[in-house]
Amino acid sequence: MTPFAIHAGLMFDGTNMSGPTTVFVEGGRITGVDTTGALPPDGMDLVDLGADAFLMPGLVDPHVHLGFDAGPDPVTAFIAADDEELLARMRTAADTALRAGITTVRDLGGRDYLALALNSGPEILAAGPPITTPGGHCHFMGGAVEGAVALRAAVRDRHERGCAVVKIMLSGGNMTPGSPPPHESQYSPADLRVVVDEAHRLGLPVAAHAHGTPAIRDALAAGVDSIEHATFVTADGVDADPALLAAIAGSDVFVSATIGVVPGDSPLVLPPEVAKRVQAVHEALRTLYRLGARIVLGTDAGIMPVKPHDVLPYAISQFTAEGPSPLEALTAATSLAAQACGVSDRKGRITVGADADLLAVTGNPLDDLDRLRDVRAVFRAGVRVR
Template identity: 60%
Template sequence: MNSLAIHAGSMFDGFSLSGPATVHVSGGRIVRVDRTGALPDDGSEVIDLGRSACLLPGLIDTHVHLAFDAGPDPVTSLAAASDSDLLAHMRAAARSALLAGITTVRDLGDRGYLSLALVEEMAKHPEQGPEILPAGPPLTTPGGHCHFLGGEVEGAAALRAAVREHHSRGCAVIKIMASGGHMTPDSVPAHASQYGLEDLRVVVDEAHRLGLPVAAHAHGVQAIRDAVEAGVDSLEHVSFLTGDGIASVPDLIDTIVRKGTFVSLTLGLDPSEAVLPPKGMDANTMAAHANAILDTYSNLHKHGANVVIGSDAGIGPFKPHNVLPHGVADLARLGVAPLDALISMTSLAARLCRVEGRKGRITAGADADLLVVNGDVEHDPAAVLDVQAVFRAGIRVC
């Protein structure tokens, strides 16, 4: 079995930054971390990436859609694609994420459980893409948000059965559309609830009984409140929408923090692409909404919420599948230190995704999923974009 020693001038291990380090890899795992930075003389292959290089755990995107093509109309594109064509696109999307240093993704909505086919492929060839933690088709009401993915279900018995089916197929997480959304024509608006508290409790109870976490798509205030009360593991988007705009709800933020519910903030934008307003919303209203949401995100962080970053990659040209690293700069604009942002994308995200210890950290026994960047990750949010190397299961992919 070939051994590899990767050396860099600094290392962020998922929790803190330190000086020169050498990470020893064998069989796809990290076997030893030498914080003296000494180079081995035991015959291991040595990759010395230089004094300006920083070693990081591979990044974790807690919310992607590999089935969406990041084009101007991803819903229409998806509907027109055959399963084989869609799977080919998903492979390319996964590869794009990997080359940016994103070595683990939670796919929170595909069509026909296609992401599970990729999971099988990449178990044999991990160098082809990130580890995928699939949700399969998200649970939604008939005609509800993203119903075209095939997860329409209503009623307690049917919801329990749907959770059991997702579990039996091998899904790693249950996704439920607690509120409406912006991408589905003729469905309920984003601020309106799709499922009430009792339905959410049914899903959470059944998922937790089977050992699966629950991610709730929740834009509306009532949907957020019900999802937290039901005990979901993560809130996706957390926009605090009402029919009149973005609400300030301090007591709900306090409840989120007190219960320890993760908030998966929708951040990370390609700065070269314009963000167009949703249908029916003008640019000024969208800008006001965006600023209000960012204020809410800032308050969640300031109050001590468990903040991770879910890019929602795939939903438009401004959300390519390699966009997550831009989230460091987005958080910096909210007053979050770059290292805290990296914690959100590594060790904390691993805890949410239930891969803690194996992903999101550099330590003996963890998977050898590594990102190497050039620059000062402690002070420069853009440093994470300057990729020098990516390793997936100990295999160098770029």
């Protein structure tokens, strides 16, 4: 591939801002970053995005489900589809994400290992089927397993197949009829430790789906890499223990907050009991932010109509309601998210040696995060997305 340069009026490198910047690209990678404002040498191919363009690393969504169609009943649609239909749907979902500038997604659970077969769209870091109990949360994806020997084998199998992460359904969830409720744990601390130790031995991060406080506490103690959801729900409310919040904030664990919805025409009216619970979940997140926890935005894209596969820009904007500045919110969805996924050497930054996964938008998102949805250009591994 011929070397070329990209010029934009403003640049966010995943952590810091610069003025007019030229980024040099060759072989799918970034080979140079010039923040002096100079244009590239004569004769070099140049994509000048304009003085009003804001160039940034492509976005990273650490928690999506490409196999869920963001329709009114994604589980029924998922189960009804054969592999070929599901793959076609996943490809469409991946392309939707990429067009919005989401250049890396972590698929935290789909049918078997279908996500490993996708080769278009964003870079896909696939978990394969989530490890879950027989009849447990999302067991229909094909990852039901119990007992230490089988759990260890399940982790090895994922590693051998090329999965980039191990996903374990540590607590119940909301989507699977007949499975444990979200506040109940599905695995013992000993079982979890087997999974974490084996995954880490093989160099794979562990993403633990954990709603209930016992599951969140176990996840932290076992040394998982990310706690997905972390809603602290109980049978009838939310109980975010301040000591546990402080322990999470004081650790290296990433909290993957499931925020981000496409706003509707009319505000959502929730029953008072649900509204109270939602408010308490947000309060816990606000406290985690205030205490300095490492929060990333795993949107759970695909699980409902308000969460299409390009919902992440909304999540970035909505995250600022919990306390972060726009710059912190952009960092959470780029360099920090790449760290959470274990790919910070290649993703989430505009720096020499990183993959040339780039998003340019019109205007300055630091003034108005809605600008993130005004996409001017997307590059994936140095190739402009059309």
